Amino acid sequence: MGRYIVRRLLWVVVLLFLVSLITFIVFYAFPTADPAQLRAGRQPNPQLVEQIRHSLGLDKPWYVQYFRYMKALVLHFDFGRSYHYNVPVRKHILDAVAPTASLVVGAAVLWLVSGIAVGTISAVRRGKLIDRLSMGGALVAISAPVYWLGLVALYLFASDIGKVHIFPGAGSYTPITDDPVKWFTSLILPWIVLAASFAAFYARLLRGNLIETMSEDYIRTARAKGLRERRVVLRHGVRSAITPVVTAAGLDIGILLGGAILTEKVFNIPGVGMVAFDSIQNADLPIIQGTVLLGAFFIVIANLVVDVLYAFLDPRVRYA
Amino acid sequence: MRRSLWSIIAALAVLALVVAGCGGGGKAKKGGTVTILDTEGGVDSLDPGYWYYQDDYKSLGQPTQRWLYGWKPNETTPTPDLATALPAVSNGGRTITVKIRSGIRYSAPLQTRTVKAADIKYAMERCFLPQVGNGYYHSYYGDIAGADAFTKGKAKQISGIQVPDATTLVIKTTKPIFVLTSGRALGMPCTVPIPKDYAQKYDKGKTSTYGEHAVFTGPYMVQNDGKGNITGYEAGKTLTLVRNPKWDKSTDFRPAYFDRIEFKGGFDATVAARKTLTGPRMLSGDYAAPPVAVLKSGLSSRKSQLVITPSGGNRYIGLNTRIKPLDNVNVRRALSAAIDRTSLRQTRGGPTIGTIATHFFPPGIGGFEEGGGVQGPGFAFASSPTANVPLAQQYMRKAGFASGKYAGPALLTFADDAPPAKETAEAFQSQVGKLGFKLKLREVPHATMLSKYCEVPKAAVAICPNFGWGADFFSPQSMIDPLFNGKNIVPTGNVNTAQVNDPKLNAQIEKAKTITDPAASAKAWAALDKVVTNQSYFLTWIWDNNVGLESKDMNGVPSKFNSGEWDLTFSSFKK
Numbered sequence: 001m002g003r004y005i006v007r008r009l010l011w012v013v014v015l016l017f018l019v020s021l022i023t024f025i026v027f028y029a030f031p032t033a034d035p036a037q038l039r040a041g042r043q044p045n046p047q048l049v050e051q052i053r054h055s056l057g058l059d060k061p062w063y064v065q066y067f068r069y070m071k072a073l074v075l076h077f078d079f080g081r082s083y084h085y086n087v088p089v090r091k092h093i094l095d096a097v098a099p100t101a102s103l104v105v106g107a108a109v110l111w112l113v114s115g116i117a118v119g120t121i122s123a124v125r126r127g128k129l130i131d132r133l134s135m136g137g138a139l140v141a142i143s144a145p146v147y148w149l150g151l152v153a154l155y156l157f158a159s160d161i162g163k164v165h166i167f168p169g170a171g172s173y174t175p176i177t178d179d180p181v182k183w184f185t186s187l188i189l190p191w192i193v194l195a196a197s198f199a200a201f202y203a204r205l206l207r208g209n210l211i212e213t214m215s216e217d218y219i220r221t222a223r224a225k226g227l228r229e230r231r232v233v234l235r236h237g238v239r240s241a242i243t244p245v246v247t248a249a250g251l252d253i254g255i256l257l258g259g260a261i262l263t264e265k266v267f268n269i270p271g272v273g274m275v276a277f278d279s280i281q282n283a284d285l286p287i288i289q290g291t292v293l294l295g296a297f298f299i300v301i302a303n304l305v306v307d308v309l310y311a312f313l314d315p316r317v318r319y320a
Numbered sequence: 321m322r323r324s325l326w327s328i329i330a331a332l333a334v335l336a337l338v339v340a341g342c343g344g345g346g347k348a349k350k351g352g353t354v355t356i357l358d359t360e361g362g363v364d365s366l367d368p369g370y371w372y373y374q375d376d377y378k379s380l381g382q383p384t385q386r387w388l389y390g391w392k393p394n395e396t397t398p399t400p401d402l403a404t405a406l407p408a409v410s411n412g413g414r415t416i417t418v419k420i421r422s423g424i425r426y427s428a429p430l431q432t433r434t435v436k437a438a439d440i441k442y443a444m445e446r447c448f449l450p451q452v453g454n455g456y457y458h459s460y461y462g463d464i465a466g467a468d469a470f471t472k473g474k475a476k477q478i479s480g481i482q483v484p485d486a487t488t489l490v491i492k493t494t495k496p497i498f499v500l501t502s503g504r505a506l507g508m509p510c511t512v513p514i515p516k517d518y519a520q521k522y523d524k525g526k527t528s529t530y531g532e533h534a535v536f537t538g539p540y541m542v543q544n545d546g547k548g549n550i551t552g553y554e555a556g557k558t559l560t561l562v563r564n565p566k567w568d569k570s571t572d573f574r575p576a577y578f579d580r581i582e583f584k585g586g587f588d589a590t591v592a593a594r595k596t597l598t599g600p601r602m603l604s605g606d607y608a609a610p611p612v613a614v615l616k617s618g619l620s621s622r623k624s625q626l627v628i629t630p631s632g633g634n635r636y637i638g639l640n641t642r643i644k645p646l647d648n649v650n651v652r653r654a655l656s657a658a659i660d661r662t663s664l665r666q667t668r669g670g671p672t673i674g675t676i677a678t679h680f681f682p683p684g685i686g687g688f689e690e691g692g693g694v695q696g697p698g699f700a701f702a703s704s705p706t707a708n709v710p711l712a713q714q715y716m717r718k719a720g721f722a723s724g725k726y727a728g729p730a731l732l733t734f735a736d737d738a739p740p741a742k743e744t745a746e747a748f749q750s751q752v753g754k755l756g757f758k759l760k761l762r763e764v765p766h767a768t769m770l771s772k773y774c775e776v777p778k779a780a781v782a783i784c785p786n787f788g789w790g791a792d793f794f795s796p797q798s799m800i801d802p803l804f805n806g807k808n809i810v811p812t813g814n815v816n817t818a819q820v821n822d823p824k825l826n827a828q829i830e831k832a833k834t835i836t837d838p839a840a841s842a843k844a845w846a847a848l849d850k851v852v853t854n855q856s857y858f859l860t861w862i863w864d865n866n867v868g869l870e871s872k873d874m875n876g877v878p879s880k881f882n883s884g885e886w887d888l889t890f891s892s893f894k895k
Contacts, residue, residue, distance in 0.1 A: 033767045033768050033770075033771040033772055034771045034772065034776075034812055036812075037771045037775075037812045037813045038767065038771060039453050039527070040453050040455060040813065044453075044455050044813045045458040045810065046810040046811060046812065046813070047458075047471065048450055048453070048454075048458070049812055049813060051450030052450050052453060054450075055450055055451060055526045055527070056526055056527075057526075081526075081527055082555065084364055085364060085365065085555035085556060086364075086365050086367070086370070086527050086528075086529075086531065087532070087555045092555055092556075095554065151588070151590070151591070154591060160595050160598060160599050161591065161594040161595055161598055161599075169591075169595065170587060170588065170591045170595070171357070171584055171586075171587060171595075265586070265588060266588055266591070268584070268586045268587050268588070268591070270554070270557045270586060274556075274557075274586050275556070278360070278556050278586070280765070281360065281765065281766075281767070282767060283765070283767040283768060283771070
């Protein structure tokens with residue numbers, strides 16, 4: 001297992017290198033805007049634009065620019081400076097990781113607990129009223145766009161602009177180190193909104209798998225051995241049916257750690273998604289590059305964690 | 321009859337807006353913390369040399385720094401700030417002498433130092449450095465003697481900026497420049513004092529990092545550790561201003577009521593607008609007008625919390641005169657007659673958002689009244705609030721299109737991909753369709769639209785429907801020269817998007833720039849306004865308003881100089 005993990009970690013490096021190269025080519029060879037001109041501000045004269053292009057090294061071939069970028073990144077962990085804000089990219093992005101992690105981890109707990117619970121109950125009570133209600137609700141939650149759901153939640157429950165003043169509204173995010181209580185309360189609405197569609201999707205996924213699993217021979221055997229139904233469902237049924245849920249959760253959490261753009265935007269949580277959104281609006285290529293790399297990093301790490309988890313969930317899986 | 325009725329309505333509308341724009345009611349209350357809700361990132365730099373946007377002036381320029389000349393909220397001429405008086409002009413307008421106040425202190429870590437004329441000289445010189453990235457130095461300071469040699473690296477200083485003693489700044493120009501002799505172009509942040517020995521180390525390298533270590537002279541400063549490191553700024557997220565203990569109120573014209581100013585960025589525009597209207601102690605941030613839905617509900621139920629001010633700018637549809645059939649003036653006039661300006665205005669929120677334009681100059685600019693005022697110079701094709709298709713067809717026939725309709729290939733058009741500009745472009749597309757014009761409409765992000773297409777002549781874009789322009793310091797020069805002078809056609813960042821290069825017009829512009837008598841200057845620029853309106857290089861459709869939102873307990877004061885954005889040094893809580 002140890003060798004497997006080391007090998008996978010080496011692949012992470014290769015993958016990140018490839019992602020950086022592709023991102024670089026996409027954004028530097030086919031830029032959406034001229035960085036030198038953006039840096040030069042409104043109404044720049046051509047001489048200034050050219051001077052800036054030269055000083056930023058943008059007049060060099062793309063592979064030279066890429067080499068310089070990677071050199072600074074590998075040797076100094078330096079992502080460069082933002083074209084728009086003229087601040088170091090590394091600090092700008094890393095400062096945004098904690099808010100995103102707070103949002104995603106909390107939401108993931110919520111959607112996993114509720115999704116697994118609802119999916120299990122629906123599968124066990126298949127065709128009953130509770131199953132129909134749960135799956136109907138899940139369909140609504142999947143269909144509701146996150147941005148819309150977020151705005152509705154704010155207009156209904158936010159303490160400032162809501163009809164019923166219950167939860168802190170947009171822009172109230174407080175770092176856990178500053179005030180743990182405020183941190184928790186400020187994230188309740190965002191957690192619910194972000195978790196809603198994922199919980200619904202996971203419930204449906206688990207329900208389908210569990211129904212299929214519960215008709216397997218080994219389940220019948222377990223029942224024949226006289227095991228209690230709860231044990232049959234949880235230890236034998238859910239444990240087997242949950243594998244696709246773990247795969248999906250790993251990937252989803254990895255993707256979201258790279259930025260839950262819509263939720264962060266609507267609740268104004270200063271996370272990686274907001275940074276990415278802002279940088280795309282401003283065609284701020286160094287920040288775009290940094291957020292893409294960070295996103296890719298989380299996805300490959302999440303994939304690795306999922307693969308390792310498989311071994312624990314399914315005794316048949318062993319890695320050489 | 322229709323025309324005169326329209327003129328009266330327009331005049332009344334402008335009057336109403338100006339009255340509304342006087343801002344807030346109630347007496348000012350000193351102290352407290354105000355919160356400004358931004359939808360985007362707010363300021364884009366902490367470096368005074370880079371500031372050239374309304375947000376920069378509002379959030380940092382006015383509250384944290386003192387310029388050579390400042391701007392009182394309701395005035396259109398500069399007020400001496402670091403200077404003791406308006407410039408003394410000699411040598412036929414070629415020498416400008418400014419006396420500097422003594423005893424103005426910097427914030428920490430330079431708290432023991434006072435502002436010297438040499439600090440302003442360095443501040444102006446560093447605006448020429450590429451690592452600072454200033455956007456206007458060449459427009460206003462390019463004719464200072466020795467500027468060219470400095471730009472080309474042939475001189476270490478600009479010889480035309482001299483400091484005979486600690487409180488005297490002398491600027492020598494190669495020809496009389498009205499924007500300098502009148503002090504207007506010295507009322508820009510390039511005159512924020514920056515001590516050379518402190519800042520020079522930060523000005524080396526690819527991009528200056530001075531902003532992260534800036535020192536302040538204004539009533540507020542960005543929160544910092546007192547050792548030259550800014551702590552109250554997270555790019556795109558928050559900006560916190562606190563009182564500058566070294567600011568001496570007795571030497572400043574600004575009351576500076578608040579104790580603390582907090583900017584919070586990244587809000588959804590609708591959420592920010594609602595929070596501001598329903599909550600306490602808030603002012604709207606970096607959006608010129610709230611989303612249309614909030615604007616409508618605000619007008620019906622919270623009108624007193626909307627502060628409407630003419631921005632001193634306009635909105636227009638850019639036509640590229642190098643592309644057929646837009647090279648034909650009658651085709652351009654036909655398009656001008658065919659657009660429904662009222663419908664276009666509706667896409668941004670209706671009458672509150674601006675007055676239908678009758679010529680290029682917006683109200684408040686020198687030359688506006690001389691150019692016909694609200695009624696305009698009398699060009700029927702340029703001033704109709706609704707589409708005049710018969711008139712448009714007449715012009716099409718004059719242009720050689722016998723049917724009165726265009727039958728050529730579709731015209732490449734680049735527009736913004738976000739509302740409300742997107743809706744404006746789509747409305748325009750539908751309107752000109754009546755004249756047979758087909759558009760290849762491409763919608764892209766705003767920055768891409770400008771820097772890759774509309775402001776790049778090589779991209780050969782025919783029409784850009786989402787332009788707007790605002791003058792710096794009420795100067796008609798800054799409305800005309802960048803946009804219509806042939807010498808300003810450049811490969812990138814080209815704001816002369818019509819690509820006008822008429823030698824007669826160029827000469828007329830150059831001549832107008834050197835007229836230092838205000839009345840004669842206004843007349844000369846008004847004549848140019850008439851020319852560009854008659855040529856229909858751009859289809860001007862509104863003179864813009866800025867719509868600010870304030871909480872009930874706020875007394876927000878808009879700044880005319882800064883396009884109607886709040887002047888936070890005059891705004892306050894209500895008593």
